[in-house]
Amino acid sequence: MTQFTRRDVFATAAGAAATAAAGFNPLTLASANAQGVAGSTTGVYRYKLGDIELIQVLDGARTFPMPDKFVANVDKEQAAAAFEGLYMPKGQVTISFSPLIVKSGGKTIAIDTGNGLGAFAATKGAVGNTRANMQAAGIDVKAVDIVLISHFHGDHINGLKNADGTPAYTSAEIKVPEAEQKFWTDESNQSKANGANKGNFANVKKVFDGLKTTPFEVGKEVAPGITAIATPGHTPGHVSFIISSGSKKLVVQGDVTNQPGVFMRNPNWHLVFDNDGAMAEATRRKFYDMAMAEKMPVVGYHFPFPAAGYVEKDGNGYRLIQVHALT
C-alpha cells in the first residue's frame, strides 16, 4: 500500500534526513511510537469569536526533503523554488499541523486530531503534540464532547487513537463526513484514489477499528454554532466548518489548501495529496472567493501557527493576511 509513496513520492530522499523522511506519509502513518514530548508545550493560542472560545493547538511541524511530484502538475525545480522563497531550507519542505479546539454552547469540540501521540517524535520537527498542548491549555482529551473530522487523511485522524491503539477521545461523539466515510471504507474505490491517496484505505481501517462514529451530512449544524460545508477535491468527502457567534463568522478550511505561501499563491498547483487536483482547485477558488466576499477569517490546518488569517486576491491567486487578534 505504501509502494507509491515510498518509491515515487519519496524517491529523492537521501542521506540521514532521508531515513527519517522515508517513513513520512501523513496519509498513512499511524502513531508509530509512544515517546512523544508530553508536557512540552509547543504551540497554544487562545482567542475569541463573539461568545465562542477558540484554542489553536499545534500538533507540530515536519521538515523533509521535497519528494518528486510533490506538486503533481509543476516541475520539481519550480516547486522547490516556491518553498525556498518562504525561507525553508533549500530542497526541503516544512508542513505544520494545527488542530483547533472550540468551546461553544457548553461543549468542548475538537476539529481534527493531529498525527497521533508520539508519531515522528524521533525526527526533526516533531509532531504528535496535540494532546500535550491541549493539556497546557487546560483541556483534557477525555473531556472533549465532540470530535469533528474534516477528512480521512492520517494527519487529521490518527490522533483519535492512543499510541497503544486504544481510543483517545473516550467521552466524545466522533462525527465524520458521510461521503468521506463511504469512500474510504469501500476498498473497491482503490481505483479512484490517486497519488499518495492509494495507501489510505488501510490506515482508515486501522484508525477507525473499534471506534463508534456518527456520519454527518453537509449543510447542517454538527455542533453548537458549527456547520459543515462540502469542499471536495482534496478528498472526495472533504468538508470545512463554518463557526458562527452572533454576526461573527470564521471558517475552518481543513485542507482546502496546504502551505498558503505556495498553494494559495498558486491555486492551480495540485498537491500530491489532492485526490482530484482539478476539483480541489475549483473548490479552492470558490472557497476563497467566498471567504473574501464575507471578510471571514480562515483557519487552515497547514497554515503557519496560529493558523488563522484573512484572504486577499494576489495576482492570479490569493494571499493570507495573518489575524492579529480576534476578540
Added chain:
Amino acid sequence: MTQFTRRDVFATAAGAAATAAAGFNPLTLASANAQGVAGSTTGVYRYKLGDIELIQVLDGARTFPMPDKFVANVDKEQAAAAFEGLYMPKGQVTISFSPLIVKSGGKTIAIDTGNGLGAFAATKGAVGNTRANMQAAGIDVKAVDIVLISHFHGDHINGLKNADGTPAYTSAEIKVPEAEQKFWTDESNQSKANGANKGNFANVKKVFDGLKTTPFEVGKEVAPGITAIATPGHTPGHVSFIISSGSKKLVVQGDVTNQPGVFMRNPNWHLVFDNDGAMAEATRRKFYDMAMAEKMPVVGYHFPFPAAGYVEKDGNGYRLIQVHALT
C-alpha cells in the same frame, strides 16, 4: 504626566470602549490590578535556533479606538485605513505584545517582560499574561537567570514587578541598555522627550525603584549567544539583540517597528511612541536592510503572534513573511 496621553493621544476615545482605552498608555501604565488571568494559557510557541531553544510567550493584545496623532506625520484617516486594511475593526487598533524566553548555554533568559501581571485585565483583549504563559511552558519566573531589556517603555518593563510592587524576577540579573538608563533616569531630559514619551520618566522611576540593574554597552555579548546592537530612535537607548547558534542567527528587534502590516509597509510613518521619528525611520531601514541581506529571521515584540518572520522589500517599504518553523 499623563496629560499629553489622555488629552491628545486618546482625545477621540468615546463611549464604553473609550473608558477602557482612556487608561491605556503602554509607556506609562504600571500594573494596575492583580486579577489577571493566571493559569489561562493565551499564547505559547516553542522553536529552535540551532542549539538554542526559543519560547515565544504572548503577553496579550489590546484593541482600542485609534487616537488622534497615533501616526504623528500621517492624516488620521489614512492611518485608520491602514489598520482597517489589516481587518481590524473600523477605527480601532490592535497591538499585541510578545516577550521572548531564550534557553541558551544553560541559562534561562527573558527578553522584555510584558505589561505586568493583571494590567488591563478588565478590558477587551487582556494583556499581562506573560507569567501565566511562561508557567504553561514550564518556566518559573523565579528561575529566570537573566532579564534583558530592549528599552524603557512600560509594556516592556512593567512585568519586572509583581502587581503588589515587589520584584518578579527574584533570581535574575536585570540587564539594561546603558544609554537608555542614562536618558530615562535624568529628568532634565524631559525636554528631549516627544509625544507620548513625556510621561515615561515617572513610570521608569516607579518600576526600577528597589531593583538592582546591570547596565550594558552595545556590541557586546550580554548573555550566552546574545549580543546587543544599537537601534536608537524609538527611544534614545533602544537596542535589539542578535541571537547566534553556530551558523544560525536571529534578531530580536524590540520596537524597531510596531505593527508590521502598517509600519514595515510604511517605514516613513512615525508612531506617536517613537521619540525621534526621523532617527527611528533611519534605524528601521538600516535594520531591515541588514536582516534581508543576512536572511535573518526577525522577532518583533508587536508582530502578530508568534512574532517571527523574514523581511522582504515591498515597494518603498518592507513586508514580513511569517516563519513557518525554525528547527
